[in-house]
Amino acid sequence: MKSVRLFNARQKQVLGFNLLRLLSLVTVLPILGAVIYIFVRGMPAISWEFLTAVPRSGMREGGIMPAIIGTLYLTLGTAAFSVPLGVAAGIYIAEYAADNALTRLIRVAIINLAGIPSVVYGLFGFGIFVLFLQIGTSILAASLTLSIMTLPVIISTTEEALRAVPNSFRVVSTSLGATRWQTIWRIILPQAMPGILTGVILGLERAAGETAPILFTGAAFFLPRLPGSLLDATMALPYHIFVISTQVPGMPIQIQYGTVLVLLVFVLGMNLIATLIRSRARARRQW
C-alpha cells in the first residue's frame, strides 16, 4: 500500500529553506530593534555641545567630550600594546611553532584567556598594573588591562587568517629561494592582512565597549577635563554610561540614551570599517 505523503520532495525543500530563512531573520530582529530604539531615544540629546563640551551640574548638563576622547585614548592605547604583540604571536603560532606540547599549551592558554569574564581582567589588571607595578589608576594601566583581554581575539584571528593563505604559495616561494621570513613578509602577510585587520578591529571594538576591565584600572567617575598624560585617569563612555545610569539621581534619561548612542556609533563605526576592509579585500583576492 502506498503511504500518503503530505508534501513531495520539492515542496519539503521549499518549506525547509523558508523555515531557515525565517529563523535567520529572527536573529537579526533584536539587533535591529536595539539599534533603532537607541537611535530614536538618543538622537534628541545629540548636539554640537553634547559632543564637544565637558559635563556640568553633576553631569546632568553639558556634554560628554572627555568620555569620548577618553575612550578614543583607551582604544589607541590598547591597540599600541595588543596589535604588535597579538599579530607577532599569531605569526609565530601559525608559521613557526612546531606541533608540540608547548604549542598546545599556548593554544589552550589563548582559548581559555578568551573565556575569562571581563571583570576578572579588571581585578587582575588592578592587582598587577595599578598596585604591584605602581602605575596607578591611569590610561596606561587600563590600556594594558584591555590589551590582555583583547590579545586572544587578535592572536586567533591572525592565526586563522595566515592559515587561510594557500600552502602552495609557501611551497612556491620557498622553491624560488626565499627564506621563511621572506615568504611570510612578501607573500603570506599581505594576503592575510585583511583578515588580520578585521580581527584587530573586532578585538579593539570589544575593548572600547568594556566597562569592567577599566573600572578599577583607569576610569574616572567625573573628570571634567582631558587627561594630560598616560598616567592620568580618564573618563570613558562605557563607564560613564554605568555612572549616569546608576549613580546620579535626577539624571535626564535623554542624556543616558544620547551617551549610549555615541558609544554605539563609535563601535558600529569600527565594525563598518572592518566590513569594508573585508569586502574590498575579497574583491581583490586572487585565489
Place this chain on the structure above:
Amino acid sequence: MDKFVIENLSLTYSDGAESLRGVNLTIRANAVTVLFGPAGGGKSTLLRTLNRLNDLADVAEVSGKVLFNDIDLLNPRLDVIALRRKVGIVFSRPVPLPLTIRQNVSYGLEMAGERNKARLNAAVEQALRLAALWDEVYDRLDAPATAISGGQQQRLCLARVLALEPEVILLDEPTSALDPISTAKIEALLMALTDQYTIVVAPHNVQQAARIADFGAFFLQGELVEFGVRDKIFLTPQDKRTQDYIEGRFG
C-alpha cells in the same frame, strides 16, 4: 658530466604515503631526464629531494646518498636557499604568486638581494623571452599574474625559475593542467633549453615521456625499475614491467 648522483636513496613520509626504496640513478648535465611511471611511484618525491623542497613535507626518514656537483645534498647543514636558486622547480598546477607578472619573474632575484631596477627589468625580459612569453605579456607586465591564461601562467612559472639562471630545472607534471597547444609549447621550450640547463621531468603520461626524453627512468611503487637512453628504454625495454607499462597494459 654527471649533475646528480643518487646512491641507494630511500625515503619514507610520516604518514607512509609515497616513498622511495633504494634508488640508484645518475642524472646527466644538459640533457632531459624523464622520470615516468604510474602515480605514487616516487617521482615527485625524488624531484623534491633534488632541491630539498621535501624539507617542507613531513619526511620521517631518509637514507642513502645524493650528490649535486659532488656536494652532499642531504647534509642537514647545506645552504638550501643557495641550492634552490641553482635547482628550480615547476609544479603541475601553475601557481602564480599573488603579485604582478613582473614581480613573479623578479621574485627569486629580489629575494636573493638584487635591488637594481634596471638589472631586474632586464632579467625579467630575458626570462620571459626564454620562456616564449614575452610577446604575449610585454605590454601588461604590471597586471596581476592571475589575469593570464593557464598555459601562459605555466610558462610564467618556468620564466620565474629561469630568471634565477639555475643549473637544473625540475618539472613535476608541468603540462597536466594544460591544453595540447600549451603542452606543445612547453615541450618545445624544454627541448630548446637543454643546451644550457639540466632538465628533470616527471611527465604525466608515457607518450610525453617518449617525446621529450634523452634518458628515461621508470619508477614503480618507489623503486627504479629501469634506466636507459631514450631509444633503449622506450623501444627495447629490458624489464617486463617497463614494457607492460609502455605498451599500456597497466597504469
